[in-house]
Amino acid sequence: MLEKRKTVFTYIRYNVDQIQNDLTLMFAGEKIPSGIQEYAETAQELKTKEEIYSAMVVYGLLTYDNGMVFIPNKELMEVLKWELVMIKKQKNTPVK
Secondary structure (H helix, E strand, O other), X not given: OHHHHHHHHHHHHHXXXXXXXXXXXXXXXXXXXXXXXXXXXXXXXXXXXXXXXXXXXXXXXOEEEOOEEEOOOHHHHHHHHHHHHHHHHHHOOOOO
């Protein structure tokens, strides 16, 4: 499972500009509308933020309820914040 989570973070790294604002809102406790799609654990590529969010739901990083995704607890919020900071440091761009 840990290896699969790392894969999800790799896709976040490549799509950070598309999902950064959503993650920032989720850090503030907001729920984000999402049309998440079917996700197979064997999927080779995640191309859209909905596919990335779908994988994050499967791996327990996000919760999906009534068309909304959100971070289910404080511990996961800290993990996601740290990952976003690390991604931004690698790209040498400021964290919003």
